[in-house]
Amino acid sequence: MVVNVRNMMKNKKSNEFLLRFLEKAAPAFFLLCAVISILTTIGIVLTLVVETITFFNRVPFMEFITGTKWWPFGKNASYGILPLISGTLLITVVAMMVAIPVGLASAIYLSEFASFRVRKVVKPILEVLAGIPTIVYGFFALTFVTPMLQVVISDLPIFNALSPGIVVGIMIIPMIASLSEDAMSSVPSTIREGAFAMGSTRLEVALKVVVPAALSGIIASFVLGVSRAIGETMIVSVAAGSTPKLTTDVTDSIQTMTGYIVQVTLGDASYGSTTYYSIYAVGMTLFVFTLLMNLLSQFISRRFKEDY
Amino acid sequence: MNTAADSKHVSIVNAKKSDQAETKTIYSVQNFNLWYGNNQALYDVQMDIPANKVTAIIGPSGCGKSTFIKALNRMVELVPSVRMNGSIYYDGKDIFRPKYKVEDLRTRVGMVFQNPNPFPKSIYENVVYGPKTHGIKNKKVLNEIAKKSLKGAALWDEVKDRLQENAFGLSGGQQQRLCIARCLAIEPDVILMDEPTSALDPISTSKIEELVQTLKKDYSIAIVTHNMQQAARISDKTAFFLNGEVVEYNITDKLFSYPDDKRTEDYITGRFG
Numbered sequence: 001m002v003v004n005v006r007n008m009m010k011n012k013k014s015n016e017f018l019l020r021f022l023e024k025a026a027p028a029f030f031l032l033c034a035v036i037s038i039l040t041t042i043g044i045v046l047t048l049v050v051e052t053i054t055f056f057n058r059v060p061f062m063e064f065i066t067g068t069k070w071w072p073f074g075k076n077a078s079y080g081i082l083p084l085i086s087g088t089l090l091i092t093v094v095a096m097m098v099a100i101p102v103g104l105a106s107a108i109y110l111s112e113f114a115s116f117r118v119r120k121v122v123k124p125i126l127e128v129l130a131g132i133p134t135i136v137y138g139f140f141a142l143t144f145v146t147p148m149l150q151v152v153i154s155d156l157p158i159f160n161a162l163s164p165g166i167v168v169g170i171m172i173i174p175m176i177a178s179l180s181e182d183a184m185s186s187v188p189s190t191i192r193e194g195a196f197a198m199g200s201t202r203l204e205v206a207l208k209v210v211v212p213a214a215l216s217g218i219i220a221s222f223v224l225g226v227s228r229a230i231g232e233t234m235i236v237s238v239a240a241g242s243t244p245k246l247t248t249d250v251t252d253s254i255q256t257m258t259g260y261i262v263q264v265t266l267g268d269a270s271y272g273s274t275t276y277y278s279i280y281a282v283g284m285t286l287f288v289f290t291l292l293m294n295l296l297s298q299f300i301s302r303r304f305k306e307d308y
Numbered sequence: 309m310n311t312a313a314d315s316k317h318v319s320i321v322n323a324k325k326s327d328q329a330e331t332k333t334i335y336s337v338q339n340f341n342l343w344y345g346n347n348q349a350l351y352d353v354q355m356d357i358p359a360n361k362v363t364a365i366i367g368p369s370g371c372g373k374s375t376f377i378k379a380l381n382r383m384v385e386l387v388p389s390v391r392m393n394g395s396i397y398y399d400g401k402d403i404f405r406p407k408y409k410v411e412d413l414r415t416r417v418g419m420v421f422q423n424p425n426p427f428p429k430s431i432y433e434n435v436v437y438g439p440k441t442h443g444i445k446n447k448k449v450l451n452e453i454a455k456k457s458l459k460g461a462a463l464w465d466e467v468k469d470r471l472q473e474n475a476f477g478l479s480g481g482q483q484q485r486l487c488i489a490r491c492l493a494i495e496p497d498v499i500l501m502d503e504p505t506s507a508l509d510p511i512s513t514s515k516i517e518e519l520v521q522t523l524k525k526d527y528s529i530a531i532v533t534h535n536m537q538q539a540a541r542i543s544d545k546t547a548f549f550l551n552g553e554v555v556e557y558n559i560t561d562k563l564f565s566y567p568d569d570k571r572t573e574d575y576i577t578g579r580f581g
Contacts (some may be wrong), residue, residue, distance in 0.1 A: 116388075192424040194487065197383055198416035198438045198494060208441060213428045 047170035048287060051280035058274050064281060070244035070260075072275045081285060087254035088230055088289075091178055091240065094165025094250055095172060100222055102169075103176030105220075110177065111184035112206040123178070130174040138238030141167035146239065159241025159253040167239070168232050172225045179224065183217025184210050216304035217222040220297040220298065227293035233258035242268065257286045334359040334498060334528045335380060340394035342375060344387060349375045351552045353394070358544075359497075362529045364522060364543035364560065368580065372421075372552040373532045377500050380530065381417045382410050399497075415442060418491030422503040424483035426475035426490070431467050434475050434486055438494035447499055453493050461489035462519050481512025488519065499523065501531040505538065517542050536576055542565050548572045 059079045066079015146163040195209045241253030263281045269275035335357035338526045342350040365373045378384040458464040463485040481528045505513040547557040567573045
């Protein structure tokens with residue numbers, strides 16, 4: 001059989017008009033898809049801003065950011081956001097105290113000590129942990145972790161900051177482990193060899209050479225973890241309670257910003273009431289917090305990036 | 309013509325005799341075999357490396373010369389599938405003995421790699437990394453070590469005003485000398501060099517070569533090189549590796565002028581490799 005490649009290639013070209021149209025239309029379609037997410041972001045920010053302005057027409061801005069009492073119901077309503085912020089930060093601090101050491105240690109193990117085979121098994125398991133719905137984590141906190149903690153701390157209330165804090169931390173571990181492991185694996189092996197050749201032990205190479213070299217990526221993963229903890233909703237709604245309190249006691253029942261928004265959207269407030277608008281103001285605060293964290297993380301990874 | 313060559317030959321033979329008389333052996337490699345998985349990379353290597361001399365290891369790509377030099381400080385063990393038998397004696401002790409501490413070996417035997425591999429730290433931190441890791445804390449002592457090592461690597465004058473800058477800001481040749489300085493900082497006895505100039509330009513290369521000449525007063529040096537002229541220029545003894553075997557190992561002048569083996573002759577005259 002004689003194959004005439006040129007003629008066969010020409011046959012494909014015969015559909016020239018359609019091909020040329022596709023060549024032009026495809027990028028336009030791709031652009032449209034890319035624009036959708038940008039438009040959505042703009043839409044969300046606009047909604048937040050407009051409704052937040054309505055809220056601040058009713059409640060003075062200064063009262064909102066300096067007030068120490070959050071009681072948005074009834075006649076003596078008080079809109080001081082500090083208790084919600086303290087609740088959020090409390091959860092975040094507890095979560096990071098769990099997630100940073102465990103996540104970083106797992107990353108060091110996976111990147112510097114685990115054999116290829118172990119890494120191939122453990123990494124997917126970590127990623128499964130990241131795929132569990134947060135509501136499941138919430139009930140895990142309420143029905144498993146809290147009772148366990150009550151064995152140790154006998155007067156711990158059912159709803160407290162400690163238990164959801166720990167569970168939020170557990171939820172963040174895979175993220176920190178995975179991102180830090182990526183940062184450490186991208187340190188070139190020639191640098192490790194240099195350290196081994198100076199008589200460093202495996203541990204010294206990991207802690208004195210690889211971790212410092214990957215520090216920008218590691219810190220960026222911490223900051224993203226913080227951002228995730230601040231924005232976490234279901235776990236705290238289920239297990240932290242709904243009593244906004246300006247406190248640093250982790251055994252107290254508290255409420256976070258996200259927890260409050262859930263509580264109100266579940267039907268506690270009528271449309272158009274100040275309480276209703278308050279969720280936008282709280283949402284805006286939350287948005288500012290996480291935005292700052294994400295910007296900080298980007299700044300860190302760019303500013304301190306090592307080009308090997 | 310003939311007589312001139314003969315007299316040269318005689319002087320080489322004389323040099324060899326005096327050489328054997330005065331130098332001691334730092335490394336003694338005996339019946340050493342090495343496999344990567346099922347591929348044997350080194351066959352029955354038998355070689356003594358003299359102290360305070362430059363020993364060059366030449367051969368075509370894939371002949372096992374890098375593997376061999378990495379066996380000398382057991383860096384080859386970082387490859388997971390590696391297997392070995394036979395023995396390598398360093399300073400009279402078998403480095404593969406179960407109780408032998410590989411970290412101790414590597415503090416006595418420094419290594420410079422093919423591509424400069426400074427740590428992503430400042431120039432100063434690079435040099436004092438070794439002493440710091442091995443427990444020297446005193447700042448004054450560390451400063452002194454840094455200065456001495458950088459001078460030893462002929463880099464001090466170029467970097468003395470910017471010790472706190474990142475090492476990646478140096479040129480390739482400077483980075484390689486920094487790696488040598490980092491090596492000198494822990495005062496090793498031996499420096500292993502694995503094609504240290506193959507990634508460098510000719511000027512940086514000649515600087516490193518000069519440096520090797522100075523360093524051999526205080527250190528025993530084994531250098532793997534792809535470049536036969538380099539081996540001829542800087543080494544006292546040369547080993548020619550081919551397909552994992554030592555084909556010929558002799559005084560450098562002898563090996564390059566009167567090779568015993570046909571394969572050595574073919575290689576050094578450029579017939580292959």
